Amino acid sequence: METLVATKPLIKVAAIAGSLRKGSFNRGLLRAAMQICSESISGMxxxxxxxxxxxMLNTDLEVDGKYPPAVEAFRQKIRQADSILFASPEYNCSVTAPLKNAVDWASRTPNAWADKPAAILSAGGGFGGGRSQYHLRQIGVSLDLHFINKPEFFLNAFQPPAKFDSDGNLIDEAAKEKIKEVLLALHLFTLRLNGKC
Structure with missing residues (x-):
């Protein structure tokens, strides 16, 4: 007699960094999240x-209801994802221009963000990117994004001891553990919103 084994549904997360710099600490947070997920979280x-x-967003680039190829590819990745993980650095007390540009492109009709669960990680100075997170949450209301409320993750990247190595890779074990908590919360929240738990 064949035994059926229940498996967890696979949650596909699209991870987006608001910084374009190769050695960006926020990109380092996403690399850490990807490693933690592959090693420690099943079903995601x-x-x-x-x-x-x-x-840069320019509606003149929209021709006959179509977007430029790079934009179409990006929008497709967002549509295919079950949830979103942002790494949002803070520039001038807000989100970065590249991140806002990406958010705006994917919000064009039809809104690719609609009804997606999301979480935010941030590394920065004194507030650890916190002000950018709160602005991104405000933007998310308009986009119909559903952010997890807890836990929040802000990391002061410049306070000793060192949190990142010279290549921008996260080396702080306590921060890695907090990222894992965020990922577990995002996983559970995604299942709840999709009616799978």
Whole structure:
């Protein structure tokens, strides 16, 4: 007699960094999240989605209801994802221009963000990117994004001891443990919103 084994549904997460710099600490947070997910969290996978190639938002680039190829590819990645993981650095007390540009492109009709669960990680100075997170949450209301409320993750990247190595990789074990908590919360929240738990 064949035994049926219940398996967890695979949650596909699109990970987006608001910084384009190769050694960005926020990109380092996403690399850490991807490693933690692959090693410790069953039923979830994270794919990094690069936003560097997106043109600046200009509706003149929309022709006959179509978007430029890089934008179409990006929007498709967002549509295919079950949830979103943002790494949002803080520039001038708000979200970065590349991140806002990506958010705006994917919000064009039809809104690719609609009804997606999301979480935010941030590394930065004194507030650890906190002000950018709160602005991103405000933007998310308009986009119909559903952010997890707890736990929050803010990391002061410049306070000793060192949190990142010279290549921008996260080396702080306590921070890694907090990222794992965020990922577990996002996983559970995604299942709840999709009616799977």
């Amino acid at each position: 996978s994270i794919e990094y989605v690069d936003i560097a190639g997106l043109p």
